[in-house]
Amino acid sequence: MNPHDALEHILTAAQKQGVESAAAGxxxxxxxxxxxxxxxxxxxxxxLTETPTVYLVSNKRxxxxxxxxxxxxxxxxxxxxxxxxxxxxxxxxxxxxxxxGPFQYQPIQGTFDEKIAxxxxxxxxxxxxxxxxxxxxxxxxxxxxxxxxxxxxxxxxSTGAEGSDKGTEIEMTIRxxxxxxxxxxxxxxxxxxxQFNPEEAGRCxxxxxxxxxxPETGQAGKYNVVFAPSIFANILxxxxxxxxxxxxxLGFSFFQDMLKSKVASEAVTLHDNSRFPYxxxxxxxxxxxxxxxxxxxIESGVLETYLHTxxxxxxxxxxxxxxARFEAGIGGMVPxxxxxxxxxxxxxxxxxxxQAHDGLYITNNWYTRFQNYQTGDFSTITxxxxxxxxxxxxxxxxxxxxxxxxxxxxLQSVKALSKEQxxxxxxxxxxxxxxxxxxxxxxxxxxxxx
Amino acid sequence: xxxxxxxxxxxxxxxLGAQYAEARVQRDLGHTYTLKNGAAEPVNVTRKVGIGIRxxxxxxxxxxxxxxxxxxxxxxxxxSAVRTAKASKRLVTSPIRLSQEKSWxxxxxxxxxxDVRDVSPEEKYELLSTIEKSLTPENVHVSLPSRILIFDExxxxxxxxNSEGSKLHGFVPHLSLxxxxxxxxxxxxxxxxxxxxxxxxxxxxxxxWKPKEIAADDAKMLGRLLREGVPPPKGDxxxxxxxxVTGIICHESCGHxxxxxxxxxxEAAQAGESYLKxxxxxxxxxSEHVTIIDDPTLPxxxxxxxxxxxxxxxxxxxxxxxxxxxxxxxxxxxAAELGGVSNGASRSSSYDREPIIRMANTxxxxxxxxxxxxIEGVGNGIYMKNFMEWNIxxxxxxxxxxxxxxxxxxxxxxxxxxxxxxxxxxxxGLYGSVDAVGKDMEYAGATCGKGDPMQGAPxxxxxxxxxxxxxxxxx
Numbered sequence: 001m002n003p004h005d006a007l008e009h010i011l012t013a014a015q016k017q018g019v020e021s022a023a024a025g026x027x028x029x030x031x032x033x034x035x036x037x038x039x040x041x042x043x044x045x046x047x048l049t050e051t052p053t054v055y056l057v058s059n060k061r062x063x064x065x066x067x068x069x070x071x072x073x074x075x076x077x078x079x080x081x082x083x084x085x086x087x088x089x090x091x092x093x094x095x096x097x098x099x100x101g102p103f104q105y106q107p108i109q110g111t112f113d114e115k116i117a118x119x120x121x122x123x124x125x126x127x128x129x130x131x132x133x134x135x136x137x138x139x140x141x142x143x144x145x146x147x148x149x150x151x152x153x154x155x156x157x158s159t160g161a162e163g164s165d166k167g168t169e170i171e172m173t174i175r176x177x178x179x180x181x182x183x184x185x186x187x188x189x190x191x192x193x194x195q196f197n198p199e200e201a202g203r204c205x206x207x208x209x210x211x212x213x214x215p216e217t218g219q220a221g222k223y224n225v226v227f228a229p230s231i232f233a234n235i236l237x238x239x240x241x242x243x244x245x246x247x248x249x250l251g252f253s254f255f256q257d258m259l260k261s262k263v264a265s266e267a268v269t270l271h272d273n274s275r276f277p278y279x280x281x282x283x284x285x286x287x288x289x290x291x292x293x294x295x296x297x298i299e300s301g302v303l304e305t306y307l308h309t310x311x312x313x314x315x316x317x318x319x320x321x322x323x324a325r326f327e328a329g330i331g332g333m334v335p336x337x338x339x340x341x342x343x344x345x346x347x348x349x350x351x352x353x354x355q356a357h358d359g360l361y362i363t364n365n366w367y368t369r370f371q372n373y374q375t376g377d378f379s380t381i382t383x384x385x386x387x388x389x390x391x392x393x394x395x396x397x398x399x400x401x402x403x404x405x406x407x408x409x410x411l412q413s414v415k416a417l418s419k420e421q422x423x424x425x426x427x428x429x430x431x432x433x434x435x436x437x438x439x440x441x442x443x444x445x446x447x448x449x450x
Numbered sequence: 451x452x453x454x455x456x457x458x459x460x461x462x463x464x465x466l467g468a469q470y471a472e473a474r475v476q477r478d479l480g481h482t483y484t485l486k487n488g489a490a491e492p493v494n495v496t497r498k499v500g501i502g503i504r505x506x507x508x509x510x511x512x513x514x515x516x517x518x519x520x521x522x523x524x525x526x527x528x529x530s531a532v533r534t535a536k537a538s539k540r541l542v543t544s545p546i547r548l549s550q551e552k553s554w555x556x557x558x559x560x561x562x563x564x565d566v567r568d569v570s571p572e573e574k575y576e577l578l579s580t581i582e583k584s585l586t587p588e589n590v591h592v593s594l595p596s597r598i599l600i601f602d603e604x605x606x607x608x609x610x611x612n613s614e615g616s617k618l619h620g621f622v623p624h625l626s627l628x629x630x631x632x633x634x635x636x637x638x639x640x641x642x643x644x645x646x647x648x649x650x651x652x653x654x655x656x657x658x659w660k661p662k663e664i665a666a667d668d669a670k671m672l673g674r675l676l677r678e679g680v681p682p683p684k685g686d687x688x689x690x691x692x693x694x695v696t697g698i699i700c701h702e703s704c705g706h707x708x709x710x711x712x713x714x715x716x717e718a719a720q721a722g723e724s725y726l727k728x729x730x731x732x733x734x735x736x737s738e739h740v741t742i743i744d745d746p747t748l749p750x751x752x753x754x755x756x757x758x759x760x761x762x763x764x765x766x767x768x769x770x771x772x773x774x775x776x777x778x779x780x781x782x783x784x785a786a787e788l789g790g791v792s793n794g795a796s797r798s799s800s801y802d803r804e805p806i807i808r809m810a811n812t813x814x815x816x817x818x819x820x821x822x823x824x825i826e827g828v829g830n831g832i833y834m835k836n837f838m839e840w841n842i843x844x845x846x847x848x849x850x851x852x853x854x855x856x857x858x859x860x861x862x863x864x865x866x867x868x869x870x871x872x873x874x875x876x877x878x879g880l881y882g883s884v885d886a887v888g889k890d891m892e893y894a895g896a897t898c899g900k901g902d903p904m905q906g907a908p909x910x911x912x913x914x915x916x917x918x919x920x921x922x923x924x925x
Contacts, residue, residue, distance in 0.1 A: 032534070035902065037715045040543040044534035045513040047802050048527065049500075055492075062492035068499050068517040078497065085493045088572045090579065093489035124538055131541075143718035145902050175719040181845070185719075249486065251596030251632040251642065330484045330600060332492030366722070367841035371852050371870060374632065374640050379850060381843045383722075400848055402841075402874070427720045427902060446872075448848045449922040450879035 001070045003028065003164075006052045007156040013076045014056055014158060017083035021098040023161075023288050023333070025053035025326055026154040034123045037143035039131055041124075053287070053326045055333050056082055060092040062311065064332030096314035099290045101160030106291070110278035113192035116168040117150040122193060130174045130186070130202035137206025139176035139184075144205075146172040146198065153283065161289025169280045170196045173426040175384070176205035181215055181399050183384045184208025185230060185364050189423040189432060191278050208363055211397060212385035218398035218447060224359030224415075225403075225443040226352045226389065231365040232342070233424035233433035234380065238368060238407060240272060240337040240431060242376075243297045243305070244323075245312035254376030254407050255303055263303045264411035267345060270298040272307060274322060274338030280425060280432035281338040285322070288333060292322035297337075301412075307335035340433040345417025352439045354392035355416055360445070361387040361394060365403065366428050376407035379446070405444040413441045452501075455519055456611045459503050459528045464613055466532040468505035468512075470548060472612035474759060475501045475519075476801035480604040483571065485578040487597050493571065496604075500801040503531050509545025510535040511783075515802040549785035549792050551762050553615035558756040560622045562652025566603050569653045574601050577656060581629065584662040585669055592673025596632035599665075601625075604908075608759070616761035622650050622754060624908050626895055627659055633672035641672045641869075642838065643854060648752040648895020648908065655750070671855050679869035682923050683858070688831035689873065689918040690824050690859065693892035695837050695851055696814050697911030701896070703877045704742045705809040707846035708769045708777070709795075710784035712807075720902045722844025725877065726775065728788055736773040736881025739817060739916075743768050744779065746794070746810030752895045753810035753909040755797070760805055762794040769812075773881065781807050799905035806901050814913035817887030824888055824917045826862040832871055832923070833857045833864055850874040850924065874924030883921060888914035 003026040010024035033045045052075060054065045063082035067075060116122070126146045134142045147170070154164040171189040185208065186201035227235070242253040255263060264270075274292035276282055285291055288310055296304045307323040308316070312335060325336040353361065368380035382401045387394045418437035425432045456473035463471035477499040484491035500517035501524065512535030516527040578599045587593055604624040611617050626648040634640045645668060649655045691699070707724040711717055714728070726733075745766035746755045756764050760782050768776045780788070781796035784807065796805040825833060834853035842849035853871040857864045873880075893912035900907070 033903075034534075034538060035719075036541070037718050038544065041510065041538040041541045042546070042716055043511040043513055043804060044538045045804065046527075046530045046534055047514070048516045048518070048523070048530075049802065050517060061490060063495070064492045065495040065497065067495075067497045069497055070518055070520075074497075078495065082493065082495060085495075085571045088570070088575070089493055090485070090488075090490040090575055092491070093487075121537060124541060127541055141715065141718070143715060145719055173719055177718070180723075250598055251630065328480075328496050329494060330482055330491055330598075332494055366844055369839045369841045371839035372640065372642055374642070377839075379839060379841060379852075381841055381848070383844055400843075402848070402850060404850075427904070446850075446874055446924055448850075448874050448876045448879065449924050450875045450883070 001050055003154040006075060007154060009072045009075045010052065010054050010079060011156060011158055013079035017079060019056045019083055020058040022158045023055040023098055024156050025287055027051045027151060029149060029151045031147065031149040032123060033145060033147045034127055035145045036127050038141050041127065054079055054082060055326060056086065057098060058086055060095050061086045061089045062092060062332055066328040094311055094315045096310055098157050098159045098288050098310050099161060099320060101157060101289055103161055103289065103291050105163045105284040108275050108277060108282045108284060111167040111191050111282050113168045115193045116148050116170055119148065123148060126172055126198035130172060130198040133199045133202030134174060134176040134206035137203055138178055138210040139206040141177040142174060144172060144174035155285055155287060155289045157289045163285045163289060165284045167191065171425055172198050172201050174201050174205045176209040178209045178213045182209055182212040184212060185384045187230065187424055187426055189280050189425045191280055195278065208385040215397035215399040218401040220445055220447045222442045223445050224356040224439065224441050226356050226361045227438045227440065228363040229422040229424050229435045229437065231362050232435050232438045233429045234365055234368060235410065236340050236342060236433050236435060237429055237431050239270065240340045243307050244335045245306040245308050245316055246331055246334040248306060252373040254374060256374055258303050261303055262301050263408055264298050264301040265414045266301045267414050267417060268298050268301050268411055269343035271296055271341045272337035273341050276339045276341060279339040280423065283338060286324040287326040288324040290320050290322050290324065292338060295321045307337060309333050309335050337431050340431055342435040344419050344421050344436045347416050347418050349418055349437050352416055352418060352437055353389050353394065356389050356439055357392055359389045361389055378407060379404040400447055402446045403443060404446040410440055415439045415441050452609050455524055456501065456609055459501065459524055460611055460613050462525055462528045463503060463505045463532055466529060468507050468532055470506040470613055473501055473503045474801060475609045477607045478604060478800055483574045483578060483601045485582055485599045488582050498800055502801045503528050504804060505531045505535060506546055507532055507535040508539055510538050510542050511546045513804045546783055547786040548782035551782060551792060554757060554761060554763060555617045556757065557619045559620065560650040560754050562623055564653040566623060566625060566653045577601055577661065581661050581665045584666045590666055590669035590673060592633045592635060592669060594631055594669055595634050598630040600628040610759065610761055612761055618757045618761055620755065620757060623652060624650055624752060625655055627661055629665055631669055631672060633669060633676060635673065635676035638676040641676050643668045643672055646895040649750045650752055650754040651750045675855065675867045675869060679867045682832065682868045682871035686920045686922050688828040689921045690828060690833045691916050692835035693913055693915055694894050695834055696913030696916050697894055698837065698840055698851065699880065700742050700812045700814050700913055701809060701911040702842045703846050703849055703880065704769050705744055705812040708779055709807045710778040710780045710788060713778060714784060714787060721900045725845045725847040731775050733775045734773055735775055735878055736770060737884045738772045739884045739887050740770055740773050740881050741815035742770040743815060744809050744812045748811050751811040751910045758794040758796045759798045760792065760796040762792045764794045767793050779807050779809065797907055799907055803901065803903065803905045808900065808907045809898060809909050811910035814887065814916065816889045816891050816914040819886050819888045821888055821890065821915050824886055824915055825859055825864060827886065827917065828859045828862060831859040832868065833859055834871055847877050872924040873921065883918040884916050885919050886917040888916060890914050
């Protein structure tokens with residue numbers, strides 16, 4: 001379907017239904033993936049998807065639809081159904097309208113690579129390079145996934161915003177094993193083939209897996225922990241989620257009533273920057289047609305802003321942040337980060353081990369869950385290589401550990417950050433995150449009791 | 451029309467050189483109604499339809515999908531599945547094979563007595579408003595600053611055809627009621643409860659849920675917990691777990707590690723592997739009281755289906771039999787590798803996802819004890835009725851469940867509420883400690899995440915209350 005026709009059909013139908021304001025979206029995505037395990041390709045996949053979206057606002061009521069039926073009648077029928085339903089929907093809590101356009105959208109450097117869009121064999125080549133590099137480091141079994149995506153996005157609103165952008169992404173997660181309980185992970189994420197480095201990801205995974213061989217069972221206690229980028233990106237995704245004004249509304253944020261408060265140590269400066277050059281999550285406009293921007297979430301430890309859509313911004317009397325993202329599910333349009341950027345520090349990784357003196361180096365995690373979203377009490381499980389630090393040096397690998405702590409306490413106990421930063425996105429890190437290695441003091445670690 | 455397109459895709463794939471092909475047209479129609487603190491959130495509609503094509507070409511598995519049901523686009527999608535599979539051949543050291551299975555032609559569905567499509571949006575909001583009205587501070591004796599109430603319906607229709615002669619049409623309506631309550635007491639902090647009731651049936655299910663009663667009961671429980679809750683005791687205790695906790699345990703540390711694709715390493719880089727090896731059928735993992743079953747055919751269950759997404763007839767699977775590993779969850783790929791036949795565990799969440807091994811409704815087989823009898827058998831211990839936080843390592847060995855509604859047991863009787871008791875334990879440690887199993891079954895709805903790209907599968911987790919001996923609480 002022609003994107004511009006789809007947008008016009010949606011907005012025309014909305015106008016005929018007397019809707020106060022409407023945002024129409026259209027995304028065309030061509031995604032390809034190769035998965036592999038035990039050094040062998042397990043499946044190749046490709047997806048070609050065109051997705052129109054509809055968001056309507058009228059009389060304090062909202063309605064949203066993701067529709068994949070590819071015809072004008074289908075789009076019109078959806079808008080009519082939404083408008084009908086809105087008329088019988090209980091009243092919402094905010095009278096607002098979508099951002100008044102038109103807007104100018106400034107291009108962002110390095111978000112599209114024609115070679116990815118036209119590529120055919122680079123995913124297979126990446127698998128071969130990654131697996132061979134991991135095996136060269138000593139890996140016995142190697143598993144992972146490599147994905148590329150080419151997308152075009154179009155947004156048009158009844159309030160005069162109209163724009164589009166396009167982007168490419170390519171990423172690989174590779175996990176190497178030297179034993180059943182000895183593994184390591186490597187990641188490479190980029191918007192272009194030049195910065196995509198599957199060989200380095202494979203080498204990193206293989207190196208950690210080799211170091212992790214024959215782990216000892218770890219002990220519970222409080223530790224100084226050096227976090228590698230993969231695990232800290234997972235934590236930062238939860239931090240970023242908690243800055244979403246919609247998350248606050250739902251009671252899922254540990255930043256309730258903390259605006260302008262000190263929520264982290266002075267070493268922490270965290271931005272959501274959807275305009276970051278070469279950022280995998282960069283885009284010029286949000287799904288309400290508002291231009292994206294660089295949002296300082298935490299500046300030298302102080303919580304500076306929540307992320308907003310036009311609904312939450314009106315309710316909280318705040319400025320728009322260019323963060324509106326269409327969500328199929330509850331919310332319809334919710335504030336979401338594009339690229340999460342944790343400012344680098346001055347240390348080398350070895351400096352961080354030295355400053356930790358005695359503690360742990362944790363390379364990865366999974367399965368983060370909250371005991372209480374508002375207090376931030378949570379636990380997450382270490383995965384892949386975990387190493388003990390003694391007198392500032394890595395000694396032996398350990399296993400069986402769970403990080404059980406509080407998000408605010410972790411942020412407030414950040415002591416130092418590395419100069420080196422890495423882009424992370426994988427199965428456990430949804431929003432692309434650029435983060436250094438991070439030293440945190442006194443982290444709670446627990447173990448199974450039986 | 452859709453049947454014709456699916457057949458054409460399969461035929462085209464075979465002409466292009468595939469030795470096996472299947473096509474699935476899937477249509478998902480979803481509506482979500484939400485009240486947040488009494489005010490309406492956006493009504494959200496999802497209309498997702500498209501076709502997924504899976505092929506085997508010279509031992510390589512290829513998958514492609516599109517949401518354009520145009521013939522030209524469909525041919526090009528089929529060609530993409532075959533072409534990318536061929537291009538990967540040089541990196542395939544373990545060629546993919548599928549087990550030999552019977553072919554089926556059938557129409558099946560989970561029936562609705564009252565078609566949810568005939569129920570007006572007003573009635574669906576009325577359901578949520580009624581719950582909201584039951585949550586006043588006067589009624590529940592606690593302040594609830596955040597109340598999220600959701601009614602969700604997702605109607606899934608699938609047409610499946612494969613090159614071996616199977617032709618299946620299925621329809622399942624998934625209905626859910628979710629609520630998330632945050633309670634607050636001055637000087638005592640906050641407590642939160644997430645609850646998910648779900649079934650595959652029509653609007654008649656709403657009566658069964660008793661929505662007003664369960665929401666108000668949960669709110670009152672949160673208030674009492676905040677006002678009276680004390681820290682959990684130290685040292686070894688006996689533990690009685692409620693059905694909700696039994697259910698999540700069966701899902702996390704029995705169902706997942708017994709998925710054969712994990713055991714064979716296919717999910718290693720994402721959802722992880724398993725502490726089990728292919729030759730561990732018959733291995734003792736728990737006491738003789740523990741029998742765990744996964745059954746997709748349970749009427750009205752959230753994980754209900756009668757044929758899986760490889761066209762294999764669904765059946766109950768006994769995963770642990772009296773403490774011994776009895777079977778793994780299998781699809782046709784793992785069955786061929788391990789030698790045997792599939793037990794029909796292959797599902798995909800939408801047209802654009804490959805079918806992979808999934809649980810359906812995983813539960814512990816009930817025993818003979820009432821809850822009172824289980825409690826009476828404990829001198830001093832803890833009753834953990836439900837939970838909030840939980841997680842488990844990626845080999846499914848080291849797990850943690852943090853109790854929400856929990857009480858001291860003193861001299862065989864439930865007494866004071868306790869806050870956040872932590873069960874942090876290994877899989878054999880847990881199942882080996884079970885000394886009695888209750889008789890009263892309950893099931894909770896859940897959406898299980900697995901696969902890459904992620905697939906959320908509707909499941910039930912369930913079981914009766916169970917009793918564990920000599921557990922040291924964590925934290």
